[in-house]
Amino acid sequence: MGKAHTGDGGAGECMKRKAYERELAKLHCELVKLQDWVRHEGKKVCIVFEGRDGAGKGGAIKAITERVSPRTFRVIALPTPSDREKSQMFLQRYVPHLPAASEVVIFDRSWYNRAGVERVMGFCTERQAENFLLAIPEVEKSMVDSGIILLKYWLEVSQEEQTRRLEARLVDPRKTWKLSPMDLKSYSRWYDYSRARDEMFQRTDTSWAPWRIVRSDDKRRARLNIISDLLSRIPYEQVPRKDIQLPKRDKKHGYEEPDYRLKYIPDIF
Template identity: 55%
Template structure:
């Protein structure tokens, strides 16, 4: 009983320390960003009711991230394989939630895959071929920041795929995902949904922020022009690929903080992880050699201490 109380107290102390550190980092990031247009700020604030308090948000995020660590341990212990697909509108928040999921995890266990546009050689291959090498081995979770659903989304809307190729994709993808599930891979699919007005505001924020302009590509700007075409493509994708073995889950993304928490919380419910045995870790004593003398390194090897 005393041991349990001690563990609980230790966990609370850890949470408070991590919370303080995370808040410091968040403030630092906020202060380092260039001042945005005051008019854009006013518009954005007016369009958004108050979200979660910063401290409440980070406290819950840290609690969920501690559960993700337990999930990671279970994956390694059980040898399970997980694929998580993140799709949705440009600027809908996919990257933000992926960053929070992987933030405290071992990158050898939780890998992010964000493939560039296919090369000429890849265009000549079986469509799914470029994705297959990135599928998880035992004990791994792979997060696809966009996936094979590019074919029924951006490739279709922008004219990079013919209607015959899109139709072939719709015919193939349910069986492809069933094959993955039969092979022992859990497939979880998220669609991040935001309103037309919210995407416009986020694009404006990126345009006016030099540190975020890299996030805007010509393809992103075209997505504004072709909003309705993307909507139709999304609706058909859901209708034809929402299979029992790998259903779609929609994340309401207008409120970034709530979207991140809701998505992580839901992801944790989709995998039956449980506590796994751990060997007690002890830090070994350092070995000292009386004969050893540390060499003096030349000063030019050191990074200048400007700060």
């Protein structure tokens, strides 16, 4: 089983890009080994990411998935529930996305919306939130008993860093899409979210599906720490690969380039 750690610098200083990219490349190699093992052994892995707006969930997920196959690593980021979904049993919209054999499913926010944003913003009743908190430990036990490797990560960001990141979204055209009206409403409810988070941890941190907390003020360190941790918690092994060589190309056999003009895009760069 592959395990890795960064061991680079102290927690008080931001990690330099070159050091980050060097360590990330090593971890990407291990993620490819994990992917091969999941496919070969028919394993089922489910990774849940939760945290406040701006905590770095999307960046962490991108770091995990950028060098592996989307056919094996599936990212689930569900939109606001439709009227039909609102009428269903709460977990019904999540269950179809759980992993089958040879899949790694990553939830960018999950069923824990009910214990967080829905509860804080009044999208569910207190009774519904309470019923969720009572039921979800046993639901997750059923998932684990079915053979799913379930990992739950909470990205913890400070007030100051969250403010800096959300303000950056206001002025950076590449990030404005990340800032929704709900983000702005949520921003003002820091301590309501803290209370909801604390109760969620207390009620759903179980021996079979524990919460793992990630310090995420330094995005680069957070990403490396998450990947390193998840690799250490899955008992993967390197799957033997056959030596591969490129075959010879076929012969021309009279082929000629077409005489009509192909429509190439402009060479602007």
